[in-house]
Amino acid sequence: xxxxxxxxxLALLSAAALSLPAFSASQPTERVVxxxxxxxxxxxxxxxxxxxxxxxxxxxxxxxxxxxAPIGRDxxxxxxxxxxxxxGASPWGTVAASDGSxxxxxxxxxxxxxxNGVDVNLTxxxxxxxxxxxxxxSGEHDYHSRSVGLNYERxxxxxxxxxxxxxxxxxxxxxxxxxxxxQRLEKGSKHTRSFYAxxxxxxxxxxxxxxxxxxxxxTGELSDPYKLRDVRxxxxxxxxxxANYRRYFDWQTSSLAVDYRYFWDSYSVxxxxxxxxxxxxxxxxxxxxxxxxxxxxxxxxxxxxWDRYDQLETIAQSSDFRLSTFGAxxxxxKARYRIGAVQISMQYERYDSGSGYALSSAKTExxxxxxxxxxxxxxxxxF
Amino acid sequence: xxxxxxxxxxxxxxxxxxxxxxxxxxxMRFETQYSRFTTNSITAKINAAxxxxxxxxxxxxxxxxxxxxxxxxxxDGLFDITSGVLRRVWTKDRTQxxxxxxxxxxxxxxxxxxxxxxxxxxxxxxxxxxxxxxGVVKEYAxxxxxxxxxxxxxxxxxxxxxxxxxxVGKNPEGMPWRIGIKDPDGSGAIAQVGIANAGxxxxxxxxxxxxxEGERFSHLLNPATGMPVKSLASVSVIAEQSVVxxxxxxxxxxxxxxxxxxxxxxxxxxFLAIDASGKFCTRSGQEGDAGPGSDLDQKFTRLTSIKxx
Numbered sequence: 001x002x003x004x005x006x007x008x009x010l011a012l013l014s015a016a017a018l019s020l021p022a023f024s025a026s027q028p029t030e031r032v033v034x035x036x037x038x039x040x041x042x043x044x045x046x047x048x049x050x051x052x053x054x055x056x057x058x059x060x061x062x063x064x065x066x067x068x069a070p071i072g073r074d075x076x077x078x079x080x081x082x083x084x085x086x087x088g089a090s091p092w093g094t095v096a097a098s099d100g101s102x103x104x105x106x107x108x109x110x111x112x113x114x115x116n117g118v119d120v121n122l123t124x125x126x127x128x129x130x131x132x133x134x135x136x137x138s139g140e141h142d143y144h145s146r147s148v149g150l151n152y153e154r155x156x157x158x159x160x161x162x163x164x165x166x167x168x169x170x171x172x173x174x175x176x177x178x179x180x181x182x183q184r185l186e187k188g189s190k191h192t193r194s195f196y197a198x199x200x201x202x203x204x205x206x207x208x209x210x211x212x213x214x215x216x217x218x219t220g221e222l223s224d225p226y227k228l229r230d231v232r233x234x235x236x237x238x239x240x241x242x243a244n245y246r247r248y249f250d251w252q253t254s255s256l257a258v259d260y261r262y263f264w265d266s267y268s269v270x271x272x273x274x275x276x277x278x279x280x281x282x283x284x285x286x287x288x289x290x291x292x293x294x295x296x297x298x299x300x301x302x303x304x305x306w307d308r309y310d311q312l313e314t315i316a317q318s319s320d321f322r323l324s325t326f327g328a329x330x331x332x333x334k335a336r337y338r339i340g341a342v343q344i345s346m347q348y349e350r351y352d353s354g355s356g357y358a359l360s361s362a363k364t365e366x367x368x369x370x371x372x373x374x375x376x377x378x379x380x381x382x383f
Numbered sequence: 384x385x386x387x388x389x390x391x392x393x394x395x396x397x398x399x400x401x402x403x404x405x406x407x408x409x410x411m412r413f414e415t416q417y418s419r420f421t422t423n424s425i426t427a428k429i430n431a432a433x434x435x436x437x438x439x440x441x442x443x444x445x446x447x448x449x450x451x452x453x454x455x456x457x458x459d460g461l462f463d464i465t466s467g468v469l470r471r472v473w474t475k476d477r478t479q480x481x482x483x484x485x486x487x488x489x490x491x492x493x494x495x496x497x498x499x500x501x502x503x504x505x506x507x508x509x510x511x512x513x514x515x516x517x518g519v520v521k522e523y524a525x526x527x528x529x530x531x532x533x534x535x536x537x538x539x540x541x542x543x544x545x546x547x548x549x550x551v552g553k554n555p556e557g558m559p560w561r562i563g564i565k566d567p568d569g570s571g572a573i574a575q576v577g578i579a580n581a582g583x584x585x586x587x588x589x590x591x592x593x594x595x596e597g598e599r600f601s602h603l604l605n606p607a608t609g610m611p612v613k614s615l616a617s618v619s620v621i622a623e624q625s626v627v628x629x630x631x632x633x634x635x636x637x638x639x640x641x642x643x644x645x646x647x648x649x650x651x652x653x654f655l656a657i658d659a660s661g662k663f664c665t666r667s668g669q670e671g672d673a674g675p676g677s678d679l680d681q682k683f684t685r686l687t688s689i690k691x692x
Contacts, residue, residue: 205457
C-alpha cells in the first residue's frame with residue numbers, strides 16, 4: 001500500500017497500478033533509511049518576572065534514526081530509535097507578584113538529562129487492507145514508558161476512500177529525582193489508553209480531505225511531581241477532532257495543506273489549532289515553502305495563576321503555564337532537495353506565545369509562557 | 384492484441400526460449416480473457432449481462448476495473464471504459480458528422496459510475512452498456528510479461544506489445560535500451576530514447592482516424608459529447624509501469640492539445656509530445672542529433688534527417 005500523504009496524480013496512479021496482481025507477486029523491494037537531527041531552544045525567561053532560579057530555559061537536541069523495509073511478499077516492518085539530550089531550567093511554581101500577575105520560581109541548577117526511545121512496527125498487507133502491531137519503549141533516568149499499539153487500514157477503491165483505525169496502550173513509571181530531599185512523590189505510575197479513527201477521501205483528482213476523531217484516557221499520577229504545588233485529578237479524558245485538507249496545483253507543481261484540530265478534555269481545557277503550509281517545486285529537485293500555525297487554548301478548570309497554599313492539598317490546582325489561557329503563533333520554512341536516491345530536508349520554525357493571542361481573554365499572562373525556535377536537518381536514502 | 388508484438392531476451396539460450404514460450408502463452412491468455420470479440424472472454428460475459436445479472440470476476444479482473452476507475456477519477460471522466468459504445472455511431476463508412484439525435488441514446492450508455500463492482504462481481508447498470516478493457520489490458524500485459532521475465536532470472540530484455548514497451552534491465556552492452564519513437568506522419572523513427580527498468584508507452588491521436596468532408600478526425604472521442612478530440616499527434620511517456628505510462632499517455636491525448644500538455648508537464652514523468660503541427664514538446668529532452676554512446680537515459684532526442692555534405 002503506497003503512502004497516502006502523496007497526492008500527485010502520478011502517485012495515485014502508481015499506487016492503484018501496484019494493486020494489480022502482476023506487481024503483488026514481487027513487491028518493490030524499496031527500503032528507506034532516514035536520519036534527523038534537531039535543536040529546540042526556548043527563549044530565556046524575563047528576569048523581572050523571576051523570583052528565584054535559573055533564567056535559561058530548555059534546550060533539547062534530538063537525533064532520530066528510522067529504517068523501514070518490506071519483508072517478503074506480504075509484510076513490512078519499521079524500526080525507529082531516538083535520543084534527546086535536554087538541559088535548562090523549568091518552572092517549579094508561581095507566586096503572586098505586586099503588579100497583580102505572577103512571578104516564577106525556576107528550578108535551580110540546569111537539569112542535564114537524556115532520553116532514549118525505540119519503537120518497532122510489523123504490518124501484514126492484503127489487497128486493500130493492512131493490519132499492524134507496534135511496541136515501544138522510552139526511558140530517561142526518572143521516567144520509563146512502555147507502549148503497544150494496533151493499527152488497521154482499509155481501502156475502498158471505487159469510492160476513493162481509506163479508513164484507518166488505531167488503538168494504543170501505554171504504561172509509564174515515574175521516580176522523581178531528589179524525591180526525599182524535596183519531599184516529592186517517590187514513585188508513581190500512569191496509564192494511557194487511546195483510540196483514533198480517520199477517513200481519508202479523495203474529493204477530486206487534485207484534492208483530498210481527511211477527517212479524524214480521537215479519544216484518550218489517562219489515569220494514575222497526573223500531577224507534575226517537580227512543581228511546588230500541583231494537584232491534578234487522577235483521571236483525564238481528552239478528545240480531538242481533526243480535519244486535514246490537501247490541494248495540488250499545476251502551478252509550480254505546488255501543494256497546499258490546511259490542518260485544523262479541536263481539542264477538549266475533562267480538565268475543561270479547550271484548544272484550537274489551525275495550520276497552513278505551502279510547498280513549491282518538483283519532487284525530482286528542490287521543494288520548499290512556508291508554514292504558519294495558530295493555536296489558542298482556554299484554561300483548565302483548576303488552573304490558578306499562582307500557587308495557592310491556602311488551599312488543602314487534596315483540592316485540584318495547578319499554575320502550570322501549559323494549562324493556562326494562552327495563544328501562540330508559529331511560522332517557519334521547509335525545504336527538501338532530492339538527488340537520486342537521497343533526499344535532504346531542512347526545517348526552521350519560530351514559536352511565539354502570549355495571552356494576547358488567545359481567542360478567550362485571560363486576566364493575566366502566565367510569566368512562564370515560552371517562545372522557542374527549532375532547526376532541524378534530515379536525510380533519507382531509498383535503496 | 385490487435386498489433387504486432389515482439390520479445391527480445393538476452394541470456395542463456397535455452398532459458399530464453401522457455402521464457403519466450405511462457406510469455407507467448409500468457410499474452411494469449413490476456414487476449415482470450417479480455418477481448419471484446421471472443422465469446423468466452425470475461426468482457427463479453429459482462430457486456431452480455433448488461434442491465435441484468437451480476438457476473439462473478441476474479442481478483443485480476445477486479446484489480447483492472449478498479450485501476451480503470453482511478454483513471455476515470457484522475458482524468459475528470461475523460462478516460463471511461465464504457466465509452467466504446469460510440470463505435471456504433473462512428474462507423475468507418477461515415478460521411479457526415481453525427482447529429483445530437485444520433486449521439487444522445489449512445490451517450491446515455493456511457494457512465495463509469497453505472498459500473499457496479501461488489502464482492503459478488505460486476506454488473507453494468509444499464510442494458511446496452513459495454514466495457515472495453517483492451518487499452519488497459521494491453522499495457523498491463525507488457526508489465527506482466529516483464530515480471531515473468533524478471534522472475535525467471537533473465538536480467539536483460541524488452542517486451543513490446545504494439546507500442547506498449549517494458550525494458551527489463553539494460554541491453555547486453557550494459558547501456559539503456561535504445562527505443563525509437565515512430566513518426567506519427569509516416570514510417571520510420573522521429574525520435575529515440577534510452578530506458579532501463581521502465582515502461583514506455585506511445586499513443587497516437589490520429590493512428591486511427593476518419594475522413595469527413597476532407598477533414599481528418601481522431602478516433603479518440605470525448606465520452607461526454609461523443610465528438611472527436613482535437614488531439615496531440617503522438618504522446619510517449621516513461622513510467623515505472625507500462626500500464627501507468629499508457630494511462631498517462633491516453634489521458635493526455637483525450638484532454639486535447641493544450642490541456643494534454645499541461646497534464647504531462649504536471650506529472651513529472653519524462654515524456655515526448657508531438658502536436659498536430661509537428662512541434663516537439665519534451666521533458667528532459669534535447670533537439671539535435673545524438674551520437675553513439677551519448678547518454679540517452681530517459682531523454683527523448685529528435686532524430687534529425689541525414690546531414691547534407
